[in-house]
Amino acid sequence: MNITSNNSPYYLISGGTPLHGEVSISGAKNAVTKLIIASLLTKESCLLRNVPLIGDLELTLTLCRDMGARICLDDHRLAITTAHISCSTVSTEVGGLNRLAIITVGPLLHRCGEADIPIPGGDRIGPRPLDFHINGLRQMGAEVIERDQRYYFRTTKRLHGATLRLPFPSVMATENFLITASLAEGVTIIDNAAQEPEIIDLIKFLQKMGAIIELKVGRRIVIEGVEHLHGASHTLLSDRNEAVSLAIAAYLTKGNIYLHGAQQDTLLTFLNTLSKMQLRFEIDDEGIRFIGDGLRPPSAIALETDVHPGFMTDWQQPFTVLLTQADGMSVVHETIYEDRFGYTFALEEMGAHIGRYTKCLGEMQCRFREKQYVHSCVVRGPTPLTGTRLAIPDIRAGCSYILAALCADGISQVYGIEHIERGYEKLDEKLRALGAQIECV
DSSP: OOOOOTTSOEEEEEOOOOOEEEEEOOBOHHHHHHHHHHGGGOSSEEEEESOOOOHHHHHHHHHHHHHTOEEEEETTEEEEEOSSOOOOBOOHHHHTTSSGGGGGHHHHHHHHSEEEEEOOOOOSSSOOOSHHHHHHHHHTTOEEEEETTEEEEEOSSOOBOOEEEOSSOOHHHHHHHHHHHTTSBSEEEEETOOOOHHHHHHHHHHHHTTOEEEEETTTEEEEEOOSOOOOOEEEOOBOHHHHHHHHHHHHHTTOEEEEETOOGGGSHHHHHHHHHTTOEEEEOSSEEEEEOOOSSOOBOOEEEBOSTTSBOGGGHHHHHHHHTTSBEEEEEEOOSOSSOOTTHHHHHHTTOEEEEESSOOSSSOOTTTTTTOOOEEEEEEOOOOBOOEEEOOSHHHHHHHHHHHHHSBSEEEEEOTHHHHHHSSSHHHHHHHTTOEEEEO
């Protein structure tokens, strides 16, 4: 295995300790970055509360500062004012690290008439081309040139509304068009739009700023463009991915964890899946308690990832770790990304029994059918896991490695922790507060 150099920081985890106690869930990683970029649509000040202090936040704030934004971050409250856009070019050092640069194009075109962004990178979970974004921006009146690993956008007049049909309900494309269409002339229709909770949070923020956005039946969103938007304040929803990760930690370690701020409405499908596995949880108005009593292994299950309100693709990796401890043969069918089972090789090194397949092992209509992508797996459990050295490839796989290490026998060294810090706020500190034997070395 390719392990980062010995000088790199890593998590040293001693497994087998049941986790008990209470922690608070941070604000949603997948919402905060888009809300910050949406604030670029106005010259007035915006205030965001419950902001997660993560690496992606730092990247986004650097990107906005480069454009001229004035930012004040006080604990988990963020005030941002962009009275003037001083630069319409996104640097490769910032924008090339993730895919957020494409979301800045709408605000930049509205306020400057041009945008210059790098072709972005991101987690290694399969190709995620920007075709949906580029085609939609062209339909709204943007001129686009690709040259030297960069995209150049310009418009000589106000962007206009269009009917945008997404071939797949892409979350980021939907967010991009919501932001861009809010100030476009006329009406924009997004057909086959994603409707994740983080998208609803973005819509609520844009509405507070003065946007006119309607949710229609059949995954249709209609945006009536306005002349200008004003400042607004907003409290972010909590991070459902963090809640799922910590909940699974409770079951894997046979612990008992109460998660303040865990929101039932964003976790309905996850909670239903736990019930099918005969796992216990208790919901109240302030959060959710996850109870891993350890009386018997959880039941095996077949699950398929899907766009919201289906089983979220980001839950697949931590859940697969849980399935290594389930009683019997479980099946996982990944329908969102074509290359998201690479992390399972490391789980096999720890003792898991996992088979990977190119066939669709599920009933859902899948766009990867007959395309020879490894997008299904079978997990046989329960199998004891053994600690080892691990190298994190991306955020969600990295969290699954930490979860595996927490329930494994012995000590694990988990490298590549910068991926975790990108998407989770002080995850190691929260785990230590629950009794986990984890330290950053």
